[in-house]
Amino acid sequence: MGVKERRERQKEILRQEILNAARELFAKEGYENVSMRKIAEKIDYSPTTIYLYFEDxxxxxxxxxxxxxxxxxxxxxxxxxxxxxxxxxxxxxxxxxxxxxxxxxxxxxxxxxxxxxxxxxxxxxxxxxxxxxxxxxxxxxxxxxxxxxxxxxxxxxxxxxxxxxxxxxxxxxxxxxxxxxxxxxxxxxxxxxxxxxxxxxx
Amino acid sequence: MGVKERRERQKEILRQEILNAARELFAKEGYENVSMRKIAEKIDYSPTTIYLYFEDxxxxxxxxxxxxxxxxxxxxxxxxxxxxxxxxxxxxxxxxxxxxxxxxxxxxxxxxxxxxxxxxxxxxxxxxxxxxxxxxxxxxxxxxxxxxxxxxxxxxxxxxxxxxxxxxxxxxxxxxxxxxxxxxxxxxxxxxxxxxxxxxxx
DNA sequence: GTTTTTGATTAACAGTGTTAAGTCTAAATG
DNA sequence: CATTTAGACTTAACACTGTTAATCAAAAAC
Missing domain, CATH: 1.10.357.10 (Tetracycline Repressor, domain 2)
Structure with missing residues (x-):
């Protein structure tokens, strides 16, 4: 039954990866100059993936x-x-x-x-x-x-x-x-x- | 030769009309919630006309x-x-x-x-x-x-x-x-x- | 082996500021 | 008067934006 936990861990890791990318970009370019697409590109995921982890x-x-x-x-x-x-x-x-x-x-x-x-x-x-x-x-x-x-x-x-x-x-x-x-x-x-x-x- | 002056006057009037519309909308809705298209609509002109009177x-x-x-x-x-x-x-x-x-x-x-x-x-x-x-x-x-x-x-x-x-x-x-x-x-x-x-x- | 769930993606919507190209009218010129 | 020209304005488009619906593939559950 450790498979569920591994999945949870994976999800948490991706969540953090998104936050890391966002943190770096927001700090460097400013919130309104960073698009969801830019964040997604930085972590090599599609923009919509972010919406699976964050409201907006x-x-x-x-x-x-x-x-x-x-x-x-x-x-x-x-x-x-x-x-x-x-x-x-x-x-x-x-x-x-x-x-x-x-x-x-x-x-x-x-x-x-x-x-x-x-x-x-x-x-x-x-x-x-x-x-x-x-x-x-x-x-x-x-x-x-x-x-x-x-x-x-x-x-x-x-x-x-x-x-x-x-x-x-x-x-x-x-x-x-x-x-x-x-x-x-x-x-x-x-x-x-x-x-x-x-x-x-x- | 008063034709040039009349034209100038007309231009100035439209310029003011644009400013009036912008002032009202900005005050009511906030700068970033007002689009050029909204301003244009308010004065019944096309959006691009505004760019003939203002840089951006x-x-x-x-x-x-x-x-x-x-x-x-x-x-x-x-x-x-x-x-x-x-x-x-x-x-x-x-x-x-x-x-x-x-x-x-x-x-x-x-x-x-x-x-x-x-x-x-x-x-x-x-x-x-x-x-x-x-x-x-x-x-x-x-x-x-x-x-x-x-x-x-x-x-x-x-x-x-x-x-x-x-x-x-x-x-x-x-x-x-x-x-x-x-x-x-x-x-x-x-x-x-x-x-x-x-x-x-x- | 079939069905269900889950994670991620593609395509699209409705909107943005802005620009290049084209239209149409009214004045200036021949 | 006819023609050119200059000016005001519009249409169509570009390159974006945040966000959503529909889809697809792979892994898990039965």
Whole structure:
């Protein structure tokens, strides 16, 4: 009866092969410049085969995004342990977020910069998506900052959403308009993080 | 010899008619959901006619964007006169920017949230684009804030780019993820503006 | 050995932005 | 007035896109 398992294994391998091809192509060429046919060609299968393993093109991306976010989440949780003060931790987290976006611009774009194609998907803003869990980590750090009277006492959800907005702003602008006459990027990133945390202080 | 002029006038009228149709459709359905054929149908011309008046689809949008930005710029310049303190002026300007984005989400998206399709276009980051001129107004207000010792003395370009990043962040997130469990939008917008300006204070 | 299931493919649909070639009308020229 | 010419517009087509229905071959189940 091991034949069924072998088949399952084979299917899983092909599924991963598709994801690998998609990951590489999306990262290099950008989501909307990669066609299903291109992905199929890369793995020497017919385009329609992909549809036996994934609902549609956007599902490919959603899988890859969860993958990436799970990595970002790990990074966040690691930071939480290796930092001295919660403020230090928060700043390093914000840094990590921006770096993450700049390093995976195409995945970042489709995660946060284009309308979700399936907004009714229960997974999208669900409580156990990687994005949500990452957000919860930020909130807990903010809470610690308030407890230690580093930040003045305000709603932690509001603060976290505000922080996210600011940090998303610089990340997305640097991604979309790399040729804009920015001042030195690192200095700008540093400045945004400093300003926005400074504005929260007690 | 008035025949040439009449022809020119006719051409200009059709050009405007195309822009009107595009403006309405883009605003309602979103740039990428509107095809050249749809625009053509709306004005009862063949799709190819549009190409006699505009380079390609993206040029339609660029024209409409300049239009909108010119309105935002007027708003900014008006504010500069009717405000008491430069800080008050700055905050109102940031508010106006966010409202502008939320009111014209489809135009905002293509201006700031998708890769420019012709980044080599000299008009794009040129010194007399509406976007650039708007940015210059912000810079002048920031400068005034520093002069009056409201803000501590830092590079005005850096501050302005940072402000833009933060404000763009909240704008774009509210546009792209309207279904995210935000706290009260107005409160969040208010909070971001307060935090980010607060962080710059002397 | 026959039937059923499964995995993959071919062909097609309906749509996209865009271009080359052709048509048709109204003005300019002889 | 007749003919040429210039300009505005359209038709047909190309090379794509995501996606689906129908088909086919091979392996598994009976």
């Amino acid at each position: 093109k956007s599902e490919l991306l959603r899988c890859l995004c969860e993958e990436n976010f799970s990595r970002l989440l790990s990074r966040f949780e690691a930071l939480k342990k290796e930092c001295s003060s919660p403020l230090d931790c928060l700043k390093k987290g914000l840094h990590a977020y921006i770096e993450f976006g700049i390093k995976h611009p195409n995945h970042y774009r489709v995660s946060f910069m284009v309308h979700p194609e399936h907004p009714d998907d229960p997974d999208h803003y669900s409580n156990d998506s990687m994005g949500h869990r990452t957000f919860e980590v930020v909130k807990s750090i903010v809470e610690e900052c308030i407890k230690q009277k580093i930040f003045r006492d305000q709603d932690t959800t509001m603060i976290s959403q505000g922080l996210w907005a600011a940090i998303h702003g610089i990340t997305s602008l640097l991604i979309v308009h790399p040729d804009f006459p920015w001042i030195d990027r690192n200095r700008l990133i540093e400045h945004v993080i400093e300003t926005v945390t400074n504005g929260l202080k007690a | 689809k993206s040029e339609l949008l660029r024209c409409l964007c300049e239009e909108n930005f010119s309105r935002l710029l007027s708003r900014f310049e008006a504010l500069k006169k009717e405000c008491s303190s430069p800080l008050d002026c700055l905050k109102k300007g940031l508010h106006a920017y966010i409202e502008f984005g939320i009111k014209h989400p489809n135009h905002y998206r293509v201006s700031f949230m998708v890769h420019p399709e012709h980044p080599d276009d000299p008009d794009h980051y040129s010194n007399d684009s509406m976007g650039h001129r708007t940015f210059e107004v912000v810079k002048s207000i920031v400068e005034e804030c520093i002069k009056q010792k409201i803000f501590r003395d830092q590079d005005t370009t850096m501050i302005s780019q940072g402000l833009w990043a933060a404000i763009h962040g909240i704008t774009s997130l509210l546009i792209v993820h309207p279904d995210f469990p935000w706290i009260d939008r107005n409160r969040l917008i208010e909070h971001v503006i307060e935090t980010v300006t607060n962080g710059l204070k002397a």
